[in-house]
Amino acid sequence: MNVPTMASLFAEGKEPEVLFWVGCAGSFDDRAKKITKAFVKLLEKAGVSFAVLGTEESCSGDPAKRAGNEFLFQMQAVTNIEVMNGYGIKKVVTACPHCFNTLKNEYPGLGGNYEVMHHTQFLKQLLEEGRLTLQGGTFRGKRITFHDPCYLGRANNVYEAPRELIRKLDAELVEMKNCKQRGLCCGAGGAQMFKEAEKGDKEVNIERTEQALETQPEIIAAACPFCNTMMTDGVKNKEKEGAIAVMDIAELMSKAEDL
């Protein structure tokens, strides 16, 4: 896969349309890397000129901030902003709602002002502009339920873009009893991803998976690498991994396009 970096484009005197912010999960987590690749394939198909920061990218600082380490967060933010401003970045797209939220909302106060889009918003725009087309075939009539990531939904009021894309696949979108504004968390946010849960009588991801299973889906669609992990674990816990797939919206689209 040939993925241009900002450094290499800069050396050639070129400026991409958009920076693809990959994020830590998208870079290192085996499951999330598949989402990253699926999204890159879609970008290539649509002929979008993009680049990544590659080794110049560093953690956005979201988990540090949510864990209470404001100092570490701001160090990360300021370092990243310095790199991005150095390249004159104007537009950023990312497949991680946590990076999306942090870059969009918390970087401006520290000198990083960019137009930041979540990949579902960006893909929807590509479809609307006719730069990307979708054949419905693969998922026609399939029951797909969508799990709202907290940091995309409630945190930033993006509910429609991912749903729009699922409908464009000609799939049957079935909603869970808790969706959109009242969507239940997968359990990973606020740095919970990196620690054991406190004592309780259930894991949050199991509760959410049960809600998803109530809709009798063939696919649980996610739009966040962390939600993806949590829901995948939940489905495995219920021994349903043979029947139900947990897939990112970008993966659904790239599969529909046979990429």
Place this chain on the structure above:
Amino acid sequence: MEYLPNILFAVLLIAGIGYFTRNVKKLRRNIMLGRDIDLSDNKPQRWKNMMRIALGQSKMVVRPIAGLMHIIVYLGFIIINIEVLEIIIDGLLGTHRVFAFMGGFYDFLIASFEILALLVIVAVVVFWLRRNALKLARFVKPEMKGWPKNDANWILYIELILMALFLTMNASDLQLQRMEVAHYTEAGSFPVSQWITPLFEGMSASTVVLIERSAWWLHIAGILFFLNYLYYSKHLHILLAFPNTYFGNLKPKGQFSNNDAVTKEVRLMMDPNADPFAAPAEDATPPDKFGASDVKDLKWVQLLSAYTCTECGRCTSECPANQTGKKLSPRKIMMDTRDRLEEVGRNMDKNKGTFVDDGKQLLDDYITREELWACTSCNACVEACPVSIDPLSIIMDMRQYLVMEQSAAPAELNAMMGNIENNGAPWPFNQMDRLNWASETA
């Protein structure tokens, strides 16, 4: 002697309002103990939010049954209070039904008050059943034991009594009007209380007057009592919902504020030209305490919210941590904050207005670390709150204190943060491998 009732009434009124004013002052002082935050921006949007959320109750109807009944009680409460204006004038001047000159419109007003009073009674009974017979999950959580539960019931009893007194007053008045007793001129229309009037038939005029006067006095005394009960109750929200929704957060919910004190330090560290031995700049106040361990470290708007909380538990019932049996309950976060703030306030009252260290704080003595670390920062509580309270902001401020002042994060989080510091990722991967995915097949 003729003016005795008027004087008595004036004394009652002044005492009632005087004590209330004293409590409002205390409330203000306590809220102002919080850290400063400038919320004077965006006035039009703030007014709109207040109109929509507090006056229009837009968040209440998310749960349609409770929402509808709450609107009835709320409207009843506000509208019936127009009647209080008349009662106050009558009480001070010794008149009777001073607004009666409005004729047909007066009849209409009284009739609507009566119908509302009846609806309020129905709603109050249903509310009571929901709390005490159906025992809805959100009303029986651990933090609701004792006073919070009694408080909620007391409010319902007081409302019931006030409405009953109002209707009794009208019913006996109607009887006196029918008996053409002097002073009781024909006025008003009584679609509800006319059904109570038959109870008074056959009684002597003086007995009915006694009943009417007793109901009248108890009603106004009850209202003044209720006014002063507010400060000690979750019912304070009927007043504070307005400022709290006005000052509510306007930014996206995912945007947590950046700590400016930290920004200063970070800038200094990042700037290679900064002279570490340079004389401190003018605004170089000694570094604030990072985050919050007690109520005074919170912002005033968070303290206002603590007093505003209705203890409805909508936040807690949407909380993923609480739903899965963890100790965290966002409602408890707000109730603890209020309880501690009240404790600090009482401490100041006792010590001539200055706080004398009592060896306690919000952290540990009220809110445990276990609760704080169970939060997923999902914002479900913030979304659910009908009066724009943000319990999550308090949780985050307290985590900030734990990590930055005490280095007391759970070990796994320390490992995660160590990784970010050293490799720029929460996992132990090398930053130089960040693009490896592009060349990996499969």
